[in-house]
Amino acid sequence: MNLGSLVSETRNPQTMDLDALSTLELVNRFNQQDTLVALAVKETLPEVAKAVDAAAQALKAGGRIIYMGAGTSGRLGVLDASECPPTFGVPHGLVVGLIAGGPGALLKAVEGAEDNKQLGEDDLKGLNLNANDLVVGLAASGRTPYVIGGLEYANQTGCTTVAISCNPGSPIAQVAHIAISPVVGPEALTGSTRLKSGTAQKLVLNMISTGAMVKFGKVYQNLMVDMQATNVKLVDRACRMVMEATGASREEAEAVLKQTDHDVKPAILMILSGLDAAAARARLAEHNGFLRAALEN
Incomplete structure (x- = not known):
């Protein structure tokens, strides 16, 4: 794959002069780009709804929601998973976040981990993956080998799989049963997918986990009635x-x-x-x- 051809890797013509702007102009330019994110996510809502239903079905069947990704994508999955127990009163381990390279990669990049397809499979095997689980692969580029390896193994296990990427028709989109691909356009800082791509992924994860918990009986009206009152x-x-x-x-x-x-x-x-x-x-x-x-x- 020619990585330079990916939308997320191309230069943004609206931000070619970042280093020449005043501070207020700089943050305005970032904000202008951020306004595009919610609109891009809106275009994917039918697929997001399918993912919400699949996540709820997994929980009702006794399965888990498992996120996996590398770098920013992996960190976002871990973040969303970690918020579910205190917010919805579910046990730790019902929503799981896997990051290429393991927990240490949350704070410091683990070189080469994202390029290892077998590692993605092995991490899921370590969770004793079963067909009732839902596996959600996250990769802004849509071509991360760690995620592809995990999704392929999940498919072989009989799991429903979801791919979230910011490049249309990406390899992970082709591997998964449900493909969510908000096209946010080139990043303000070329290739820095922690920006618009990361924001789009977070918005989608918010909807998947919260929507699934609504359908799992964890919400009444708009109240988090299974919240753990721990402070x-x-x-x-x-x-x-x-x-x-x-x-x-x-x-x-x-x-x-x-x-x-x-x-x-x-x-x-x-x-x-x-x-x-x-x-x-x-x-x-x-x-x-x-x-x-x-x-x-």
Whole structure:
């Protein structure tokens, strides 16, 4: 592949004079380029929706969401995965982020790791990959061997696979079942895909993980009702969520949350249905943790 022909590697005619601009002009130029990102992602929403449904199906089948990438792409996957347990109350390991070269590559580049197809396969084998898992490969260029190797192995294992890249018709797009390719255009700084490409990937990951968790029963209305209240700020947020969902006073919300160990879902159900804590938890279990279903049935 001629890497210089990739959209993400070409020069941007709108930013040829970065080194001659004032500071305000410089940041304005970056901001102008950033406005293109959300529009590029918008063009891929049908594919993003397919990925959300596939992610939710994986979770409901007892599988995992596994992100894999190198460099910035890998770091973004690890970031999104690490936010899921505190935000949605899911166990660590349900959403996994793999980066070429291992955890050390989060802070310092591991030379050659991204060029090793076998390493991608081996990292997935290390997770005991199974057909219920969803594997999401991230590569701005769309040609990273580590990601291609992982996606090919995931396909052989029977997994649904997703590719997120910023070059249309890329090799990883051709390997995966679902291809998401927001074309953000040349970077403001030539080839620096941590800029627009990284932003686009982050926006897509936000939608995949959050959308999947909505469909997995982790959200009521627009409230993160399975959030783990592990600090003062989050204890207060839990109280406010109960108040907003039920109309209860702060005093009532705090009293009920004490009975549920600050678990928001049963607290809301207790106030709105009159159930005690044990019965509320049982009702939620009957409806697979979906609070709306527990309230309506």
